[in-house]
Amino acid sequence: MSDQTSTPTSGDGLPAAPDPQVFVEYLARTRWFGGKGRPLAVTGVRRVGTVPGAVPGGPLVLLCLAEVTYDDVGPEAPDKVEHYQVPIALYGEAQERLEHAHIATWEDPARGRLHGYDALHDRGAMACWLRSFDRAATEPGGNLVDDDSSLAFHRLPGHDLDLETHSTLFSGEQSNSSVAFGEDALMKVFRKVTPGVNPDVQVHEVLSRVGSPDVAALYGWLDWVDPEQRGGDDHTDDPGSGGVMQLAMLQQFLRTASDGWDLALSSVRDLFRQPELHASEAGGDFAGEATRLGRTLREVHALMAEHFPTSTVPGADVAATMAGRLPPALAAAPGLEEHRAGLEALFARVGDLGEVPVHRVHGDLHLGQTLRTALGWKIVDFEGEPAKPLHERLLPDSPWRDVAGMLRSFDYAPRVVERTWAEDDPEGSEVRAAKAAEWANRSKNHFLYAYADGDISDQQRTLLDAYVADKAVYETVYETRNRPTWVDIPLQAVAEIGAP
Numbered sequence: 001m002s003d004q005t006s007t008p009t010s011g012d013g014l015p016a017a018p019d020p021q022v023f024v025e026y027l028a029r030t031r032w033f034g035g036k037g038r039p040l041a042v043t044g045v046r047r048v049g050t051v052p053g054a055v056p057g058g059p060l061v062l063l064c065l066a067e068v069t070y071d072d073v074g075p076e077a078p079d080k081v082e083h084y085q086v087p088i089a090l091y092g093e094a095q096e097r098l099e100h101a102h103i104a105t106w107e108d109p110a111r112g113r114l115h116g117y118d119a120l121h122d123r124g125a126m127a128c129w130l131r132s133f134d135r136a137a138t139e140p141g142g143n144l145v146d147d148d149s150s151l152a153f154h155r156l157p158g159h160d161l162d163l164e165t166h167s168t169l170f171s172g173e174q175s176n177s178s179v180a181f182g183e184d185a186l187m188k189v190f191r192k193v194t195p196g197v198n199p200d201v202q203v204h205e206v207l208s209r210v211g212s213p214d215v216a217a218l219y220g221w222l223d224w225v226d227p228e229q230r231g232g233d234d235h236t237d238d239p240g241s242g243g244v245m246q247l248a249m250l251q252q253f254l255r256t257a258s259d260g261w262d263l264a265l266s267s268v269r270d271l272f273r274q275p276e277l278h279a280s281e282a283g284g285d286f287a288g289e290a291t292r293l294g295r296t297l298r299e300v301h302a303l304m305a306e307h308f309p310t311s312t313v314p315g316a317d318v319a320a321t322m323a324g325r326l327p328p329a330l331a332a333a334p335g336l337e338e339h340r341a342g343l344e345a346l347f348a349r350v351g352d353l354g355e356v357p358v359h360r361v362h363g364d365l366h367l368g369q370t371l372r373t374a375l376g377w378k379i380v381d382f383e384g385e386p387a388k389p390l391h392e393r394l395l396p397d398s399p400w401r402d403v404a405g406m407l408r409s410f411d412y413a414p415r416v417v418e419r420t421w422a423e424d425d426p427e428g429s430e431v432r433a434a435k436a437a438e439w440a441n442r443s444k445n446h447f448l449y450a451y452a453d454g455d456i457s458d459q460q461r462t463l464l465d466a467y468v469a470d471k472a473v474y475e476t477v478y479e480t481r482n483r484p485t486w487v488d489i490p491l492q493a494v495a496e497i498g499a500p
């Protein structure tokens with residue numbers, strides 16, 4: 001717990017924020033902070049506004065952006081500065097029930113002692129947020145703007161929010177924070193924010209407006225316009241160039257959803273329990289789900305191609321981009337080195353393909369981004385690859401990148417099950433390896449056949465193989481950094497792909 005003086009207010013009427021040093025300790029304690037373990041400093045705290053809709057006895061919700069810099073990057077690095085959103089519920093009295101979410105206690109020159117808690121944990125703060133989204137629906141154009149016009153709550157028509165619900169913060173390894181309002185709505189508060197449109201909001205808005213059945217409908221979103229930078233280019237990574245920052249989105253809560261990754265793991269376990277059966281005979285056979293998932297992705301891609309710009313890029317450029325990702329990947333994950341030649345040869349074949357069609361895609365698709373509901377599969381989280389800068393995540397890309405992401409996930413599922421299964425039953429490893437391959441191949445084949453509505457051409461196969469390899473390389477780096485004990489999963493795939 002921190003108890004100290006605050007940063008001074010700037011006469012803007014907003015409450016003071018706690019000292020930036022508080023955020024260094026706080027960020028390290030959260031699940032969602034992406035810079036854990038790196039040498040860093042919080043060089044400033046920007047107070048972007050308070051959420052309208054506060055009620056007597058309830059908290060004031062102060063939205064803060066913590067400016068984080070790292071000591072392990074050169075001064076020329078474009079992503080030297082990152083902004084993390086920390087909404088703080090402010091109370092005049094300590095709140096024992098929120099002790100676990102306490103950020104700091106500090107003095108405000110105008111308001112006296114303030115006790116600040118992570119607002120996502122506080123039902124009073126979340127109710128305040130929901131009321132603002134609700135009020136937006138009856139404002140002109142569906143927009144509720146705060147007093148100094150810097151925060152704007154936007155609503156899409158078509159759904160009345162249930163204000164009687166209680167909020168529940170999702171737990172789990174997520175890069176943002178999601179809060180369910182009963183079974184009515186889900187609010188995702190973006191943690192690492194960049195100036196410009198958020199791809200998740202943008203894609204959900206487009207697909208919701210055309211009534212796509214394959215995503216959770218978007219109900220609204222929250223923008224912040226930096227008053228000092230109004231009118232800048234809003235498709236930029238440069239915090240200095242101004243424009244809009246999208247801070248949160250509100251969408252349909254999928255009540256009957258089961259996580260696609262969990263379903264796949266159960267299906268694999270079912271097969272491992274009865275290895276004498278073929279995958280098609282096991283109770284939890286995944287082929288039907290893989291087929292339906294393939295059709296869903298096909299539909300989503302068709303809508304994205306219809307409602308976002310489409311173009312083509314020369315195969316040589318695609319090949320060069322993939323090859324260009326190799327050297328930094330090799331530096332981060334040296335285990336890739338022995339497969340370099342095989343990978344380079346595979347990428348080079350893409351150079352002979354002529355023009356490759358591109359449009360907006362998901363960008364980081366895997367089973368954990370799919371939800372099976374009573375009404376079919378839904379695809380979530382259109383933010384793209386977390387490590388890519390915003391402008392790259394907004395660029396058109398080949399739909400085969402998403403297909404490859406799913407194929408890699410079908411490969412991961414049995415290998416992840418095997419990791420724990422082998423601890424109890426090391427003897428059966430060889431049999432399970434064969435069953436794992438059977439499960440993965442069956443799921444991949446059904447998914448791919450449904451996605452392509454038939455067999456794919458040799459050219460498409462070349463492109464798909466290259467995207468699968470590109471993804472496995474990315475995963476090798478991802479696992480090296482985040483889950484080093486899992487790195488053999490993608491590395492084994494790279495070895496198989498890169499074999500001469």
Ligand SMILES: Nc1ncnc2c1ncn2[C@@H]1O[C@H](COP(=O)(O)OP(=O)(O)O)[C@@H](O)[C@H]1O
Pocket residue numbers: 170173174175176177178186216251252253254255257259368369371380381383
């Ligand atoms: N509309 C929804 N309804 C119910 N659960 C959802 C919905 N959208 C996402 N989820 C669940 O919330 C979790 C986090 O969502 P996701 O968009 O992947 O967040 P993050 O950007 O933090 O990774 C997912 O694992 C998914 O199970």
Ligand SMILES: O=P(O)(O)O[C@H]1O[C@H](CO)[C@@H](O[C@H]2O[C@H](CO)[C@@H](O)[C@H](O)[C@H]2O)[C@H](O)[C@H]1O
Pocket residue numbers: 175261364366367368381384385386405408409410412413475478
């Ligand atoms: O969900 P995110 O957008 O944060 O994606 C990142 O984390 C994923 C792990 O949760 C990672 O996915 C990899 O592991 C999955 C199993 O946990 C597996 O199903 C995927 O196929 C595999 O890529 C993803 O790559 C990363 O960007």
